[in-house]
Amino acid sequence: xxxxxxxxxxxxxxxxxxxxxxxxxxxxxxxxxxxxxxxxxxxxxxxxxxxxxxxxxxxxxxxxxxxxxxxxxxxxxxxxxxxxxxxxxxxxxxxxxxxxxxxxxxxxxxxxxxxxxxxxxxxxxxxxxxxxxxxxxxxxxxxxxxxxxxxxxxxxxxxxxxxxxxxxx
Amino acid sequence: xxxxxxxxxxxxxxxxxxxxxxxxxxxxxxxxxxxxxxxxxxxxxxxxxxxxxxxxxxxxxxxxxxxxxxxxxxxxxxxxxxxxxxxxxxxxxxxxxxxxxxxxxxxxxxxxxxxxxxxxxxxxxxxxxxxxxxxxxxxxx
Numbered sequence: 001x002x003x004x005x006x007x008x009x010x011x012x013x014x015x016x017x018x019x020x021x022x023x024x025x026x027x028x029x030x031x032x033x034x035x036x037x038x039x040x041x042x043x044x045x046x047x048x049x050x051x052x053x054x055x056x057x058x059x060x061x062x063x064x065x066x067x068x069x070x071x072x073x074x075x076x077x078x079x080x081x082x083x084x085x086x087x088x089x090x091x092x093x094x095x096x097x098x099x100x101x102x103x104x105x106x107x108x109x110x111x112x113x114x115x116x117x118x119x120x121x122x123x124x125x126x127x128x129x130x131x132x133x134x135x136x137x138x139x140x141x142x143x144x145x146x147x148x149x150x151x152x153x154x155x156x157x158x159x160x161x162x163x164x165x166x167x168x169x
Numbered sequence: 170x171x172x173x174x175x176x177x178x179x180x181x182x183x184x185x186x187x188x189x190x191x192x193x194x195x196x197x198x199x200x201x202x203x204x205x206x207x208x209x210x211x212x213x214x215x216x217x218x219x220x221x222x223x224x225x226x227x228x229x230x231x232x233x234x235x236x237x238x239x240x241x242x243x244x245x246x247x248x249x250x251x252x253x254x255x256x257x258x259x260x261x262x263x264x265x266x267x268x269x270x271x272x273x274x275x276x277x278x279x280x281x282x283x284x285x286x287x288x289x290x291x292x293x294x295x296x297x298x299x300x301x302x303x304x305x306x307x308x309x310x
Binding site for chain 2: 033034057058060061064065068069070075082104108163
């Protein structure tokens with residue numbers, strides 16, 4: 001509720017500005033901001049999907065920039081290339097690459113699901129809102145798409161780990 | 170429909186478009202999302218070929234300097250790498266733009282984010298293209 005706290009000798013323009021300021025403050029108090037964006041608890045698996053899609057996207061963008069920089073060492077000759085490659089030949093480097101494989105697989109599969117969802121596919125038909133008010137759009141098709149993304153990401157990570165830790169044979 | 174309603178509709182339509190550097194509208198958000206999806210599907214195919222090129226021989230051998238340089242000297246593979254560079258740069262930096270615009274919505278922030286991602290996108294494409302051109306054997310003079 002908005003309360004006017006202006007004095008009696010204020011001009012109408014000043015008092016209107018005061019009311020606006022109070023309104024903005026109360027709007028800001030209701031904003032969850034980044035905490036609301038990150039909260040996976042009350043919104044279910046769909047929020048987890050939303051979260052992972054963005055986090056894997058940012059991670060892959062960072063990797064992409066690093067990869068472009070890494071491959072630029074080619075132009076400095078074989079020694080520079082070997083030195084840069086050494087960084088990925090450690091256990092830490094292997095784990096990082098396995099995470100890249102998992103992130104790219106999840107981002108791809110979940111991204112394909114989202115393209116279909118944004119074009120209206122697999123959302124179900126609208127129905128009467130009955131208790132317990134589960135939205136038809138959050139259905140098993142959507143959830144199974146998400147689980148397939150997680151499972152394929154795990155399989156790809158296992159395959160990547162096998163290639164990297166077996167010495168690249 | 171009253172003239173007020175017409176005005177509101179006009180404003181609503183304006184709000185669904187992106188104003189990049191000034192009040193001039195260059196491209197609609199819906200079109201940007203189409204580009205986002207098209208670059209995603211395109212990148213999926215070219216990155217799949219790029220990874221397969223690493224797996225058709227033992228992984229360590231495929232990363233040897235001579236082998237990688239041979240890959241770059243193949244014009245078709247160089248074009249594939251250039252397309253990966255462009256598609257992922259557009260998709261990745263637009264994705265970053267979408268995330269940043271979800272966090273905050275002011276005109277200054279929106280313009281700043283748009284300028285930042287375009288500059289970063291051009292920068293990374295230019296830097297990657299330089300590597301491809303030099304490794305391919307052409308001289309930049």
